Amino acid sequence: MKAEIITIGDEILIGQIVDTNSAYISSVLNKIGVSVYQITSIQDDKAHLLEAFAAAQSRTDLVIITGGLGPTKDDITKHTLCEYFSDELVLDQSVLDHVTYLFKEYVKKPMLEANKTQALVPSKAQILVNKFGTAPGMWIEDKDTVFISMPGVPYEMKGLMENEVLPRLQEQFKLPYILHKTFLTYGMGESAIAERIEAFENELPATIKLAYLPSLGRVRLRLSTSGPEQDVLEKEMAIQTQKLLPLIDDIFVGFESDGELEEVVAKLLVDHNKTLAIAESCTGGQMVERFTKHGGASQYLKGSLVTYATQSKIDILGVDPAVIDKHSVVSAEVASQMAVNAKRLYKSDIGISTTGNAGPSKGDSDAEVGTVYIGIATDKGVTAHHFMMGNHRKRVIGKSVNKALELLRDVIRKEG
Amino acid sequence: MKAEIITIGDEILIGQIVDTNSAYISSVLNKIGVSVYQITSIQDDKAHLLEAFAAAQSRTDLVIITGGLGPTKDDITKHTLCEYFSDELVLDQSVLDHVTYLFKEYVKKPMLEANKTQALVPSKAQILVNKFGTAPGMWIEDKDTVFISMPGVPYEMKGLMENEVLPRLQEQFKLPYILHKTFLTYGMGESAIAERIEAFENELPATIKLAYLPSLGRVRLRLSTSGPEQDVLEKEMAIQTQKLLPLIDDIFVGFESDGELEEVVAKLLVDHNKTLAIAESCTGGQMVERFTKHGGASQYLKGSLVTYATQSKIDILGVDPAVIDKHSVVSAEVASQMAVNAKRLYKSDIGISTTGNAGPSKGDSDAEVGTVYIGIATDKGVTAHHFMMGNHRKRVIGKSVNKALELLRDVIRKEG
Numbered sequence: 001m002k003a004e005i006i007t008i009g010d011e012i013l014i015g016q017i018v019d020t021n022s023a024y025i026s027s028v029l030n031k032i033g034v035s036v037y038q039i040t041s042i043q044d045d046k047a048h049l050l051e052a053f054a055a056a057q058s059r060t061d062l063v064i065i066t067g068g069l070g071p072t073k074d075d076i077t078k079h080t081l082c083e084y085f086s087d088e089l090v091l092d093q094s095v096l097d098h099v100t101y102l103f104k105e106y107v108k109k110p111m112l113e114a115n116k117t118q119a120l121v122p123s124k125a126q127i128l129v130n131k132f133g134t135a136p137g138m139w140i141e142d143k144d145t146v147f148i149s150m151p152g153v154p155y156e157m158k159g160l161m162e163n164e165v166l167p168r169l170q171e172q173f174k175l176p177y178i179l180h181k182t183f184l185t186y187g188m189g190e191s192a193i194a195e196r197i198e199a200f201e202n203e204l205p206a207t208i209k210l211a212y213l214p215s216l217g218r219v220r221l222r223l224s225t226s227g228p229e230q231d232v233l234e235k236e237m238a239i240q241t242q243k244l245l246p247l248i249d250d251i252f253v254g255f256e257s258d259g260e261l262e263e264v265v266a267k268l269l270v271d272h273n274k275t276l277a278i279a280e281s282c283t284g285g286q287m288v289e290r291f292t293k294h295g296g297a298s299q300y301l302k303g304s305l306v307t308y309a310t311q312s313k314i315d316i317l318g319v320d321p322a323v324i325d326k327h328s329v330v331s332a333e334v335a336s337q338m339a340v341n342a343k344r345l346y347k348s349d350i351g352i353s354t355t356g357n358a359g360p361s362k363g364d365s366d367a368e369v370g371t372v373y374i375g376i377a378t379d380k381g382v383t384a385h386h387f388m389m390g391n392h393r394k395r396v397i398g399k400s401v402n403k404a405l406e407l408l409r410d411v412i413r414k415e416g
Numbered sequence: 417m418k419a420e421i422i423t424i425g426d427e428i429l430i431g432q433i434v435d436t437n438s439a440y441i442s443s444v445l446n447k448i449g450v451s452v453y454q455i456t457s458i459q460d461d462k463a464h465l466l467e468a469f470a471a472a473q474s475r476t477d478l479v480i481i482t483g484g485l486g487p488t489k490d491d492i493t494k495h496t497l498c499e500y501f502s503d504e505l506v507l508d509q510s511v512l513d514h515v516t517y518l519f520k521e522y523v524k525k526p527m528l529e530a531n532k533t534q535a536l537v538p539s540k541a542q543i544l545v546n547k548f549g550t551a552p553g554m555w556i557e558d559k560d561t562v563f564i565s566m567p568g569v570p571y572e573m574k575g576l577m578e579n580e581v582l583p584r585l586q587e588q589f590k591l592p593y594i595l596h597k598t599f600l601t602y603g604m605g606e607s608a609i610a611e612r613i614e615a616f617e618n619e620l621p622a623t624i625k626l627a628y629l630p631s632l633g634r635v636r637l638r639l640s641t642s643g644p645e646q647d648v649l650e651k652e653m654a655i656q657t658q659k660l661l662p663l664i665d666d667i668f669v670g671f672e673s674d675g676e677l678e679e680v681v682a683k684l685l686v687d688h689n690k691t692l693a694i695a696e697s698c699t700g701g702q703m704v705e706r707f708t709k710h711g712g713a714s715q716y717l718k719g720s721l722v723t724y725a726t727q728s729k730i731d732i733l734g735v736d737p738a739v740i741d742k743h744s745v746v747s748a749e750v751a752s753q754m755a756v757n758a759k760r761l762y763k764s765d766i767g768i769s770t771t772g773n774a775g776p777s778k779g780d781s782d783a784e785v786g787t788v789y790i791g792i793a794t795d796k797g798v799t800a801h802h803f804m805m806g807n808h809r810k811r812v813i814g815k816s817v818n819k820a821l822e823l824l825r826d827v828i829r830k831e832g
Contacts (some may be wrong), residue, residue, distance in 0.1 A: 016441025027431025041455035284708025285701035292700025
């Protein structure tokens with residue numbers, strides 16, 4: 001089954017928001033065996049919507065539309081769907097009841113005429129219940145194509161996908177299996193990896209595709225395949241995995257299916273019954289945020305001291321000012337003290353620290369932009385590691401957090 | 417001038433990455449007067465690329481392509497452009513010299529054959545110098561359409577847009593002006609706002625478009641217009657702004673052009689020569705990260721104590737355990753102590769704190785998921801504010817940080 005995603009909204013085309021809906025929809029469709037052939041983003045413009053609907057219908061079996069279902073005048077998706085299908089809007093009592101209920105229970109304000117219009121839907125549409133909002137999802141079948149229209153608000157759209165769209169697609173269609181396996185590597189460029197695994201790549205069966213995805217100091221290698229029988233795919237993927245792994249042994253750090261790197265570290269901490277404290281300077285809270293954005297962080301995370309100013313490193317984290325004077329605030333010695341003191345202050349099993357200069361200017365030290373030290377303290381002692389992370393602020397911060405997470409993972413694995 | 421953006425890469429269509437390039441490109445094109453008509457994301461598939469190139473050329477004057485320019489076999493954009501324009505690849509000596517230089521200076525590893533192929537470009541292409549990588553940008557004119565191809569790595573693409581693409585477009589074409597004005601509001605739903613400003617909306621001249629953008633407890637109202645004369649647009653926009661502002665006086669919090677909310681706060685802090693310290697619980701480092709992701713945070717930011725575990729609030733932040741016992745860790749009293757103590761520990765002018773339960777489970781307190789307290793301490797005293805932020809973890813955290821930033825802004829403005 002081939003799908004096209006159409007995201008609608010001027011805010012996307014003027015770059016006011018990043019369209020994250022498409023990535024989410026693509027990823028969950030992929031998991032149930034639907035390939036996304038194209039993603040199309042267009043403005044709230046009737047003629048263009050009609051053209052995009054027709055183009056999508058001509059090339060795919062499933063058209064998933066988000067956006068343009070709000071109660072305000074700039075929202076035109078529903079009316080345009082009616083025009084496209086030569087249909088008319090009718091009042092759906094179940095939607096009206098739901099909107100009335102939401103206003104009574106949550107909004108606690110009188111319902112407006114505009115809100116009532118949310119209950120008007122094309123007569124050909126089946127309603128998909130939107131638990132989290134007033135605009136219903138709609139499922140319209142036309143010839144051999146299914147059109148699904150959902151609001152663009154991400155959590156409403158996600159609720160609809162999970163509770164309504166995915167189960168219906170799986171029930172109504174016999175879908176193939178799509179299997180991806182992504183190998184995370186560190187320390188080698190994509191062209192060097194490509195040269196090293198050239199023979200492997202040339203010998204891959206035609207049914208398996210290899211892709212290289214470089215980002216922030218890493219290259220991800222992805223093998224993809226699809227077919228009707230899951231166990232055949234898994235067997236073939238296992239064979240190729242066994243061939244590839246020995247070739248990248250020195251740069252392989254894990255599989256993406258294990259989750260984000262911080263989730264891998266979090267799981268290791270919980271499994272080993274260890275707690276973590278963080279002292280951040282140049283990463284400015286991004287390391288702790290990587291952990292806390294996932295639920296369950298309180299199981300292992302004591303907290304983070306973000307000591308941005310040098311004086312705070314002395315006052316709060318207890319770094320020795322003499323050490324700062326002698327080695328500078330961006331140094332292995334300061335990183336070590338930060339890690340040890342974070343561990344002690346938070347009474348944790350492990351302390352990790354970053355100090356460095358992410359740029360754009362030099363800040364409290366003379367260290368070259370991109371210089372980063374990472375310290376790790378455990379019951380067995382403390383180590384500090386030095387890196388040059390380039391001169392692009394966001395990349396320096398992102399790469400530093402990734403590197404710190406890798407070091408953490410290695411230490412927990414090693415010391416258990 | 418109408419543009420289409422084509423982003424190429426299987427990783428987009430399977431949802432492995434979010435396409436942030438399109439939003440960036442749309443936003444900078446818009447600023448120089450180019451409207452983006454459509455964004456199209458497709459896989460690394462030759463037939464589909466050819467079809468997408470033709471469709472884009474048929475409807476727009478400018479086709480901006482990102483991705484598929486790497487040195488590995490899954491990268492097919494350059495070859496496909498050759499096929500589309502019936503062109504052939506030729507070696508460009510300037511690109512080869514640049515690639516050789518990058519390897520010698522930065523990669524410090526021998527250059528591979530694959531890297532040398534980066535210097536092969538379609539004979540019809542003008543080269544756009546990519547300072548940050550080995551794949552050059554390409555500018556190809558065909559009939560009345562300009563095709564621009566750039567690598568998909570975001571910082572390489574951004575460098576090319578800023579240094580090469582935007583200046584050339586401005587030089588070569590007479591572009592109109594596009595003007596947006598976005599009003600940030602808080603505390604009222606979009607349909608209620610629409611009802612309130614209905615007369616204003618109905619009276620808007622046809623040249624000005626109004627859009628409603630709800631997100632995380634806010635609604636942004638955007639007025640958009642375009643035309644050949646900047647001062648005419650600005651005058652008309654000023655008239656409409658003066659009409660709209662009195663209608664939304666009680667919910668208006670600022671213009672989006674003032675930057676992200678944390679940038680507004682940062683500027684206020686610098687202007688008033690105030691320093692800030694943060695104590696975060698439920699927001700888990702996201703507040704400090706909002707500040708530190710921008711350069712220059714060390715001018716006003718002392719740091720943040722992320723005390724995730726209750727014991728850390730006592731041990732490090734010095735919150736009184738008796739207060740926690742009496743009022744619970746999620747309470748106005750604890751929020752107040754956290755703010756006061758952060759201010760004292762970091763020796764800052766202002767301390768701000770969050771304590772709450774972002775879910776999914778109840779954590780260290782019995783507070784209902786979504787309960788959040790925000791404390792603000794200044795030299796004039798401390799206040800604490802109570803909110804219910806819903807039951808969706810990411811939204812609770814995001815809304816709490818937004819609310820804290822708003823409170824900060826108000827306090828700095830008020831107390832000066």
